[in-house]
Amino acid sequence: MDFSQDWVPLLGQLDRHVSSGRLSPDTAALSDLMSIYQVPGVSIAVGHVSGRVWAAGYGVTGGETSTPVTAGTAFAACSISKHVAAFGALLLVQDGVLDLDTDIGEYLTSWQLLDREGQQPRVTLRQLLAHTAGLSDTWYRGYAADRAPSLLQVLEGSGSTTTPPVRSTLLPGSRFRYSGSHYSVLQQLMVDATGTPFEDLMQTLVLEPVAMADSSFDQQFPHQRPHLVARGHHGGGTGIPGGWRVQPETAAGGLWSTPTDLLRLDLEIARAASGDSKLLDRDLATEMWTSQIPGGIYGLGTEVDDRAGRRRFGHTGLNVGYTCFSYVWPDSGTAVAAMTNSEDGWELLASIRAAADRRYATSITAAPLSDVTGRYVLHDDYPIDIAVTNGQLTFAAAAQQPVVLLADPDGRYLHPGLDLEVRFLQTNDQPYILELRQEGVTQTATPSTRQPESPYPTQG
Template sequence: MKDVDLSQEWALLLGELDRHVSSGRLSPDTATLSDLMRVYQVPGVSIAVGQVNGRVWATGYGVTGGEASTPVTAGTAFAACSISKHVAAFGALLLVQDGALDLDADISEYLNSWQLLDRAGQQPRVTVRQLLAHTAGLSDTWYRGYAADRAPSLLQVLEGGGSTTTPPVRATLLPGSRFRYSGSHYSVLQQLMVDVTGTPFEDLMRSLVLEPVAMADSSFDQQFPHQRPHPVARGHHGGGAGVPGGWRVQPETAAAGLWSTPTDLLRLDLEIARAASGDSKLLSRDLATEMWTPQIPGGVHGLGTELTDRVGCRRFGHTGQNVGYTCFSSVWPDSGTAVAAMTNSEDGWELLASIRAAADRRYATDVTAEPLGDVAGRYVLRDDYPIDIAVSDGQLTFSAAGQQPVVLLAEPGGRYLHPGLDLEVRFVQTDDQHHILELRQEGVTQTARNLTVRNN
């Protein structure tokens, strides 16, 4: 990527954010960041942009909230919410790399202070990989946090005892059969990492991840906001009401308990990007690649990582929402750029989605479209649903299951849009130099095989 002034670039981007981000295309209805903060009643936002070459730009907007409210700066700490999982996964993979853990070993080999059971009291076989990928089928749980004087221990959370407000963590689905996002997977991972190393989780993550990655403004210690000399953003419910006490305590620290800044978060994603290219001194290329490889075919989740991989937009990272906070951290590996943003509001996601959409348009790498003649032919979504692709007057036509042919609208990056439907089409070349057809509708991707090739 050419050398640009990130501050000037982002001053322009934040001055023209799209209010309608779901289409993936810039609409005429735009607003400034301050406009969106006012509309969604978001008191404070912090943003950082970094590149693999070490250049970073970071700043804050709005206020921290509370009686002694101060301006948000690049150094203001926020709750990192579920991005905690992304950071914890990096730590777990470092333990795998060191030989302390095996991704595909039964977790019962490592747990000694607690054991996972199903509802009948039997012990299922669950692996470390399945915990990291949310495929172990554990209890469906979202952690809302606790007042400081009401917080249970992690073991109480796992057993559903004490002041815990969530059910006991149990295996409730067939392990490995499907994806189900749940913080309970990372609570078990947290206890497993503590049992294996004999080290409190916050201390383990500090020495294993935070210090080596230079995340100096981050901590899994729930006392961090009180001990920090710099301002901490106080959480706000939807509508702007402050969270009593400023924030909630999260004993489920691996799942939702990290405190951090956008600058620290993007440091981790850039380190993973470097590792995936073989340029990290911390994590191997193979393990980094596992982080952003779908663990369920066609899925959008790797090992502790949310994935977007389509023509015109390839990125990975994680999003998060706790009581009082929202955030995201993403890296576009082909352009070597990461963006992270954090808010102190539950209503912050619409604003964050607009910021990330602006980053998509700026940093996603275009993919060259395939020659039209190479993709023409008959494809089948299933045996009773053929799709015919033809070339007419230099344009692709599309006809599905007896529908009238329509001319597809060519978009940058090798994408095509149906002129009348919410349908995106792209052609992907396989290892044998043939093509498959991908149909994307409402965020769901379906694949059609090339029947013409099969019959040749």
């Protein structure tokens, strides 16, 4: 498999309208999108579990000594740092140093998590990794090098810190709320439990074993290779003063890396989930990309898309000056990572990811129409009636008029007027279940024993 034969043409014809998941006729080359969104540099890598990798750089690093972006140019990995930190935490779980469901107070010695009344809640490592611990809602914007606080100051909200103290603010384990504060606590916990500075711990625990040679959590890393670092840019192409910001919250957003290194980690997790990794065992890898909230989109440090035939997992990232993503499609054994040195890189990255979805998602066979008709119940007796009219499936949810679903070649059905995907899935010889997906959240409706009533008025 020669990835360049796939991706050079794909990058020359990227879809500019990706929300529907369908290829539109409005396409543009990567270079055109870089110009439209004023993104100075882009790096992309594609790899397979077999070890094959293709990588390329486009544009320039930016700054006074700007050079061409190459496959070895390091970018801020932003929140993908969480994904990598979670892998390290699970290795410590595997070694018995940590336990997923033990109170984190058992490990923290330098600082303790409190609620607003000064009480110490029971929070677990699993909840930190899954963003379900209910900690302060925080996004870390970074600091100028001479203004950066320590991690303890970030946790306490003291010194030059620009974010509030990290506190327990929601009922632990009750719901998902994405926040960098969870990973600041994780960082301190890992340091306290091992007695090792976080950047050194991650170097020996994860980066070296996974062969991520162009990556580091050390905030001095970009200074050690100034000609191999992409400098960050605000929207519109304005450069970040000093080139980039320092992130003392390194587990949450301080990793420097390349797309090639990032996909190496995702491919290692995919191998681990198949039982083929020498680093992480199968059960922990499976936990990593299993949603921790029913119908949710996040596992343990991992964004999860669990649609049948379209499964992918990984992480996205946004820091001041940078955007990125790294995902693996486990059913095809392929990973794609891309990084930009601009806050306006999202639209461009969305087009690249959509191309990867179409290329590496595996299709499923559409269910016979006669096998899926009937009533399904979503929740609290919320009925959904599926019927066949003139050879087409009709969909009628509670109190709504029936509509004809649009059939997609990959086994999906799309609602013509709503952001709604429908699939019919079957396990062994069991009846089909109906899978609904809206705004990235998957819900399941099961067959009802009650017969559906006609949605049309009775003539009398």
